[in-house]
Protein backbone atom coordinates (compact mmCIF):
# COMPACT_ATOMS: atom_id res chain seq x y z
CA UNK A 1 0.00 0.00 0.00
CA UNK A 2 1.19 3.49 -0.74
CA UNK A 3 3.46 5.44 1.59
CA UNK A 4 4.21 8.89 0.19
CA UNK A 5 3.22 10.38 -3.13
CA UNK A 6 2.57 7.91 -5.95
CA UNK A 7 3.81 8.68 -9.48
CA UNK A 8 3.22 6.82 -12.76
CA UNK A 9 6.68 5.31 -12.37
CA UNK A 10 5.70 4.01 -8.90
CA UNK A 11 2.78 2.15 -10.49
CA UNK A 12 4.92 0.88 -13.37
CA UNK A 13 7.54 -0.50 -10.98
CA UNK A 14 4.90 -2.43 -9.01
CA UNK A 15 4.70 -4.98 -11.85
CA UNK A 16 6.02 -8.30 -10.64
CA UNK A 17 6.56 -6.87 -7.14
CA UNK A 18 3.11 -6.20 -5.69
CA UNK A 19 -0.45 -6.10 -6.98
CA UNK A 20 -1.96 -2.71 -7.78
CA UNK A 21 -5.33 -2.03 -6.14
CA UNK A 22 -7.18 0.84 -7.85
CA UNK A 23 -10.60 2.40 -7.34
CA UNK A 24 -12.72 5.11 -8.90
CA UNK A 25 -13.64 8.26 -6.99
CA UNK A 26 -15.77 11.17 -8.07
CA UNK A 27 -15.65 13.72 -5.28
CA UNK A 28 -13.66 15.13 -2.38
CA UNK A 29 -14.80 12.86 0.49
CA UNK A 30 -14.55 9.56 -1.38
CA UNK A 31 -11.09 10.48 -2.69
CA UNK A 32 -9.99 11.21 0.88
CA UNK A 33 -11.38 7.93 2.25
CA UNK A 34 -9.88 5.81 -0.54
CA UNK A 35 -6.55 7.59 -0.20
CA UNK A 36 -6.57 7.10 3.58
CA UNK A 37 -6.91 3.36 2.91
CA UNK A 38 -3.62 3.45 0.99
CA UNK A 39 -4.93 2.65 -2.50
CA UNK A 40 -2.17 3.87 -4.87
CA UNK A 41 -4.24 4.64 -7.96
CA UNK A 42 -7.52 6.58 -7.98
CA UNK A 43 -9.44 7.13 -11.20
CA UNK A 44 -12.07 9.78 -11.75
CA UNK A 45 -13.83 7.45 -14.15
CA UNK A 46 -16.44 8.47 -16.67
CA UNK A 47 -18.51 5.78 -14.95
CA UNK A 48 -19.55 8.86 -12.97
CA UNK A 49 -22.08 9.40 -15.75
CA UNK A 50 -23.94 6.30 -14.58
CA UNK A 51 -23.27 6.16 -10.84
CA UNK A 52 -23.30 9.88 -10.01
CA UNK A 53 -25.21 11.68 -12.78
CA UNK A 54 -27.93 9.12 -13.57
CA UNK A 55 -27.20 8.68 -17.29
CA UNK A 56 -27.81 5.29 -18.94
CA UNK A 57 -24.16 4.94 -20.04
CA UNK A 58 -20.86 6.83 -20.16
CA UNK A 59 -21.36 8.40 -23.59
CA UNK A 60 -23.28 11.34 -22.09
CA UNK A 61 -20.32 12.53 -20.02
CA UNK A 62 -18.66 15.76 -21.18
CA UNK A 63 -15.21 17.21 -20.63
CA UNK A 64 -16.90 19.84 -18.41
CA UNK A 65 -18.44 17.07 -16.25
CA UNK A 66 -15.02 15.47 -15.92
CA UNK A 67 -13.33 18.77 -15.04
CA UNK A 68 -15.92 19.43 -12.32
CA UNK A 69 -15.40 16.04 -10.66
CA UNK A 70 -11.61 16.02 -11.14
CA UNK A 71 -11.38 19.40 -9.40
CA UNK A 72 -13.35 18.05 -6.43
CA UNK A 73 -11.24 14.87 -6.20
CA UNK A 74 -7.98 16.83 -6.58
CA UNK A 75 -8.90 19.05 -3.60
CA UNK A 76 -8.35 15.93 -1.47
CA UNK A 77 -4.65 16.17 -2.47
CA UNK A 78 -4.28 12.38 -2.45
CA UNK A 79 -1.00 10.55 -2.10
CA UNK A 80 -2.50 8.21 -4.67
CA UNK A 81 -1.91 8.97 -8.31
CA UNK A 82 -5.08 10.74 -9.48
CA UNK A 83 -6.06 9.78 -13.03
CA UNK A 84 -9.10 10.83 -15.06
CA UNK A 85 -10.96 9.49 -18.06
CA UNK A 86 -11.00 11.35 -21.33
CA UNK A 87 -14.73 11.16 -22.06
CA UNK A 88 -16.56 10.00 -25.19
CA UNK A 89 -15.51 11.72 -28.45
CA UNK A 90 -13.05 13.99 -26.61
CA UNK A 91 -10.01 12.33 -28.26
CA UNK A 92 -11.09 11.79 -31.85
CA UNK A 93 -7.92 13.48 -33.15
CA UNK A 94 -4.43 13.97 -31.67
CA UNK A 95 -5.21 17.71 -31.38
CA UNK A 96 -8.48 17.26 -29.47
CA UNK A 97 -6.94 14.49 -27.36
CA UNK A 98 -4.06 16.75 -26.30
CA UNK A 99 -6.18 19.80 -25.67
CA UNK A 100 -8.70 17.84 -23.55
CA UNK A 101 -5.95 15.97 -21.69
CA UNK A 102 -4.49 19.39 -20.84
CA UNK A 103 -7.88 20.54 -19.54
CA UNK A 104 -8.10 17.51 -17.23
CA UNK A 105 -4.50 18.06 -16.18
CA UNK A 106 -5.28 21.69 -15.32
CA UNK A 107 -8.28 20.49 -13.30
CA UNK A 108 -5.90 18.33 -11.22
CA UNK A 109 -5.55 14.97 -12.99
CA UNK A 110 -2.02 13.56 -12.91
CA UNK A 111 -2.70 11.09 -15.72
CA UNK A 112 -5.47 10.45 -18.25
CA UNK A 113 -7.07 7.25 -19.50
CA UNK A 114 -8.38 6.66 -23.01
CA UNK A 115 -10.26 3.67 -24.44
CA UNK A 116 -8.91 1.84 -27.48
CA UNK A 117 -5.78 0.33 -29.00
CA UNK A 118 -4.06 0.91 -32.32
CA UNK A 119 -6.94 3.11 -33.51
CA UNK A 120 -5.97 5.80 -30.98
CA UNK A 121 -2.17 5.45 -31.04
CA UNK A 122 -1.54 8.92 -32.56
CA UNK A 123 -3.69 10.40 -29.77
CA UNK A 124 -1.82 8.47 -27.06
CA UNK A 125 1.53 9.49 -28.56
CA UNK A 126 0.53 13.17 -28.72
CA UNK A 127 -0.51 13.18 -25.04
CA UNK A 128 2.57 11.26 -23.85
CA UNK A 129 4.91 13.48 -25.89
CA UNK A 130 3.37 16.51 -24.18
CA UNK A 131 4.39 15.01 -20.83
CA UNK A 132 0.97 13.83 -19.65
CA UNK A 133 1.02 10.19 -18.49
CA UNK A 134 -1.51 7.88 -20.17
CA UNK A 135 -3.34 4.76 -19.00
CA UNK A 136 -4.62 2.48 -21.78
CA UNK A 137 -7.97 0.68 -21.68
CA UNK A 138 -8.69 -2.46 -23.74
CA UNK A 139 -11.30 -5.21 -23.78
CA UNK A 140 -14.89 -4.16 -23.31
CA UNK A 141 -14.91 -0.42 -23.99
CA UNK A 142 -17.91 1.23 -22.28
CA UNK A 143 -17.70 4.26 -24.59
CA UNK A 144 -18.39 1.90 -27.55
CA UNK A 145 -21.72 0.71 -26.10
CA UNK A 146 -23.71 2.26 -28.95
CA UNK A 147 -21.66 0.51 -31.68
CA UNK A 148 -21.44 -2.78 -29.73
CA UNK A 149 -25.04 -2.87 -28.52
CA UNK A 150 -24.09 -4.16 -25.04
CA UNK A 151 -21.27 -4.98 -22.65
CA UNK A 152 -19.63 -8.11 -24.11
CA UNK A 153 -16.74 -10.21 -22.79
CA UNK A 154 -13.66 -9.93 -25.06
CA UNK A 155 -11.01 -12.46 -26.04
CA UNK A 156 -13.22 -15.48 -26.61
CA UNK A 157 -12.40 -15.70 -30.30
CA UNK A 158 -8.89 -15.97 -31.79
CA UNK A 159 -9.03 -12.66 -33.77
CA UNK A 160 -10.10 -10.84 -30.59
CA UNK A 161 -7.27 -12.47 -28.61
CA UNK A 162 -4.78 -11.50 -31.30
CA UNK A 163 -6.09 -7.92 -31.45
CA UNK A 164 -5.85 -7.57 -27.65
CA UNK A 165 -2.23 -8.72 -27.66
CA UNK A 166 -1.31 -6.41 -30.54
CA UNK A 167 -3.17 -3.43 -29.05
CA UNK A 168 -1.54 -3.98 -25.64
CA UNK A 169 1.96 -4.06 -27.18
CA UNK A 170 1.15 -0.99 -29.30
CA UNK A 171 -0.07 1.02 -26.28
CA UNK A 172 3.04 0.08 -24.34
CA UNK A 173 5.14 1.17 -27.33
CA UNK A 174 3.26 4.48 -27.48
CA UNK A 175 4.23 5.17 -23.87
CA UNK A 176 1.20 4.14 -21.77
CA UNK A 177 2.39 3.36 -18.23
CA UNK A 178 -0.34 0.88 -17.36
CA UNK A 179 -3.31 -0.75 -19.01
CA UNK A 180 -6.86 -1.44 -17.84
CA UNK A 181 -8.29 -4.73 -19.14
CA UNK A 182 -12.08 -4.74 -18.82
CA UNK A 183 -14.17 -7.90 -19.21
CA UNK A 184 -11.40 -9.84 -20.95
CA UNK A 185 -11.43 -13.63 -20.56
CA UNK A 186 -9.10 -14.53 -17.65
CA UNK A 187 -6.85 -16.68 -19.88
CA UNK A 188 -6.30 -13.88 -22.41
CA UNK A 189 -5.89 -11.27 -19.63
CA UNK A 190 -3.15 -13.50 -18.16
CA UNK A 191 -1.52 -13.81 -21.59
CA UNK A 192 -1.57 -10.04 -22.15
CA UNK A 193 -0.15 -9.52 -18.65
CA UNK A 194 2.79 -11.79 -19.47
CA UNK A 195 3.32 -10.23 -22.90
CA UNK A 196 3.92 -6.64 -21.77
CA UNK A 197 6.18 -4.95 -19.25
CA UNK A 198 3.67 -2.38 -17.97
CA UNK A 199 1.10 -3.40 -15.32
CA UNK A 200 -2.32 -4.64 -16.39
CA UNK A 201 -5.18 -3.56 -14.13
CA UNK A 202 -8.11 -5.92 -14.54
CA UNK A 203 -11.81 -5.37 -14.06
CA UNK A 204 -13.91 -8.49 -14.49
CA UNK A 205 -10.88 -10.11 -16.18
CA UNK A 206 -9.78 -12.70 -13.61
CA UNK A 207 -7.06 -12.59 -10.96
CA UNK A 208 -3.95 -12.96 -13.11
CA UNK A 209 -3.66 -9.26 -13.94
CA UNK A 210 -1.05 -7.13 -12.16
CA UNK A 211 -3.77 -5.18 -10.37
CA UNK A 212 -7.51 -4.81 -10.00
CA UNK A 213 -9.77 -1.80 -10.40
CA UNK A 214 -13.42 -1.45 -9.41
CA UNK A 215 -16.05 1.22 -9.60
CA UNK A 216 -16.03 2.24 -5.93
CA UNK A 217 -19.81 2.52 -5.66
CA UNK A 218 -20.05 -1.15 -6.78
CA UNK A 219 -17.53 -2.20 -4.12
CA UNK A 220 -19.41 -0.20 -1.48
CA UNK A 221 -22.92 -1.26 -2.48
CA UNK A 222 -23.90 2.28 -3.39
CA UNK A 223 -24.42 2.03 -7.18
CA UNK A 224 -27.99 3.09 -7.87
CA UNK A 225 -29.05 0.68 -10.62
CA UNK A 226 -27.11 -2.57 -10.68
CA UNK A 227 -23.89 -4.14 -9.43
CA UNK A 228 -21.98 -6.17 -12.04
CA UNK A 229 -21.54 -9.91 -11.52
CA UNK A 230 -17.75 -9.70 -11.11
CA UNK A 231 -18.11 -7.54 -7.94
CA UNK A 232 -18.58 -8.86 -4.41
CA UNK A 233 -19.57 -5.69 -2.52
CA UNK A 234 -17.74 -5.19 0.77
CA UNK A 235 -20.52 -2.98 2.17
CA UNK A 236 -24.15 -2.14 1.45
CA UNK A 237 -24.10 1.62 1.77
CA UNK A 238 -27.39 2.15 -0.05
CA UNK A 239 -29.21 0.16 2.69
CA UNK A 240 -27.27 2.00 5.41
CA UNK A 241 -28.27 5.37 3.92
CA UNK A 242 -31.94 4.42 3.53
CA UNK A 243 -32.09 2.96 7.06
CA UNK A 244 -30.38 6.00 8.60
CA UNK A 245 -32.73 8.39 6.79
CA UNK A 246 -35.79 6.32 7.79
CA UNK A 247 -34.67 6.29 11.45
CA UNK A 248 -34.16 10.07 11.43
CA UNK A 249 -37.47 10.75 9.61
CA UNK A 250 -39.25 8.57 12.21
CA UNK A 251 -37.62 10.54 15.03
CA UNK A 252 -38.78 13.81 13.46
CA UNK A 253 -42.31 12.46 13.03
CA UNK A 254 -42.43 11.36 16.71
CA UNK A 255 -41.41 14.68 18.23
CA UNK A 256 -44.50 16.12 19.91
CA UNK A 257 -45.40 19.75 19.30
Ligand code: KIV
Pocket residue numbers: 024044045046047048085180203213214215
Ligand atom coordinates in the same frame (compact mmCIF):
# COMPACT_ATOMS: atom_id res chain seq x y z
O1 KIV B 1 -15.00 4.78 -15.90
C1 KIV B 1 -14.54 3.92 -15.14
O2 KIV B 1 -14.92 3.83 -13.97
C2 KIV B 1 -13.54 2.99 -15.66
C3 KIV B 1 -13.16 1.84 -14.80
C4 KIV B 1 -14.26 0.88 -14.75
C5 KIV B 1 -11.91 1.21 -15.24
O3 KIV B 1 -13.08 3.16 -16.75
